[in-house]
Amino acid sequence: MKKEYHKYKKLGLIHLSGRLDTVEAGDLKESLPFYLNNSKRLLLDLGQVSYMDSSGLGALLSGLKKAIAKDGDIRLANVRPKVKMTLEITGADRLFKSYPNVAGGLAAWSSEL
């Protein structure tokens, strides 16, 4: 899984690509706390993520827990239908605020701060 981190004012933006599955989830779970040290508010661009299973979702939820503990948040942008299905059946779509695209997400979240 590829990860690209960018800082955008008070927000951190991570472009993810590939599959968020049992093989790759561990890596994301370990790296999210490092990104949260740089910015406690992370917007994850899932536009290039083609698949997410329970391990991938576990990594995102673990990151969200750590972000909330720091008074921050993790939000999602550009979620593809195949990934949205996993979020919907688990009810995780109610835990993560999501935006249809990255630009809109950055603008909307920045205006809240």
Place this chain on the structure above:
Amino acid sequence: MKALFHIQQSDTPELKDFFAETHPWMVKIANKPSLEYLLDFAILSGCTEVRLVMDEPDLALRNYFGGGERWGIKISYASCSENDSLDQLLTKNTRFCDSEPLLILTGLFFIHYHKDHNYQDWQRLSASGMMLHCSTGTLLYGKTGNDLRYLSDMRKEVDFTLSPIRSLRDVYDLTMQVLTFEQEHYVLPGYGPEKNILIGRNVEIGRQVELHPPLIIADDAILLGKTVVGPNAAIGKGAIIDRGTTISNAVVTDHTYLGKGLTLSKKMVNGGRLFSAPDNDWLNLNDDLFVRIIEPQGASYFLRSAINRLAALLLLVFLLPAWILFKIATCFTEKKNHTTTCFKNKGGNLFSYTYDLPVRESVAGRFCRALSLNKVQLLVKVLSGTISLVGNRPVPSSPENLLLIQTFDHYHPGAFGYSEAQQLTPGSLEEETSERFFAANRKIANDIRTLLNILIKNLRTFV
């Protein structure tokens, strides 16, 4: 009157991908195969003999419909080529078609009818060679088979309509339509304790389960505590819905497991595959915690499992003293010590074991392999039921290998591998072919033979 039903599987690629090994006619609408609706309609129209013509024969379909005794009619089967025209179809089935009036249903579609209406007259009043069609099929009627070679559109108003079945969205929409508006129109499987609730035989319903009509639950389904089913839910045969899961406006097909605390709304699940109606897209999720297929575990499964564990225990008892002595004797020699993580199943679940033995090239290493002491860690995994005693060579976890095992239908790792017995090079095409062949054709006798082959072969390498 006779009826001839004709289908070509190549017409339904999306259904084939999602429903995998299920014939399109066996895809269920509200827990009843789509073909059975057509059959019921043909019987209501006065047919006493039906021929099913398919380009690909299907055993499950034959087992279900048999000779038609359950419906009080005669069902026969015939094959056709992929691109047979109507003329060719009639020619190939001349004896069946020529003797009396004939109804032909060609393609995959659904007929909306009402079981209490009279369908004996519409064809008698119609001119011969009339047809009614939708985008995926046609219904034809002729007073003789020969009349069907000269067709015209049916102008007479009839008390039934056709709906196409081409996509997953069609299957989903039809199931919702039958459940919500047309449940009274058809004979559906199950009994109804309340209006719009149909429950099959041997269904287990746990504590505090809520049922909201309309819904249909097939035989042998299990609903664990606090699940909420309906409105508009179809649960397939042998499906298991785990605790606290909510299902509304959704379809769960046969032998599907749905995990704990999930919310299934406007979706259809078949085994590990998940379809979202609003997005009109589907995903092969196959996740042990969310959705997966329930593999049939009959007597042979338990027998195989018991034999596996017993044999692993015997081998461990035999090898353990040698292994302990060996560990003491080689505690100062050079060793490979690393943990290997491999795929446990097709769904991508993992298991790990530690490798802690002298290097292969040393005398100690060769001795250890001759006695199969390198398998001790894996034998412990066999005892715990994680892997088989004899199976596929465990595939190490990596993104590329995940794609490989997802297409590996019967992958089941074992402490002793099939290709190991044949001394095939790991990673070669021959190894992959052999692994796939033996996995798909597993037999206890083969497994014993493979195990003995490997044990003897290992001993010989040292001698």
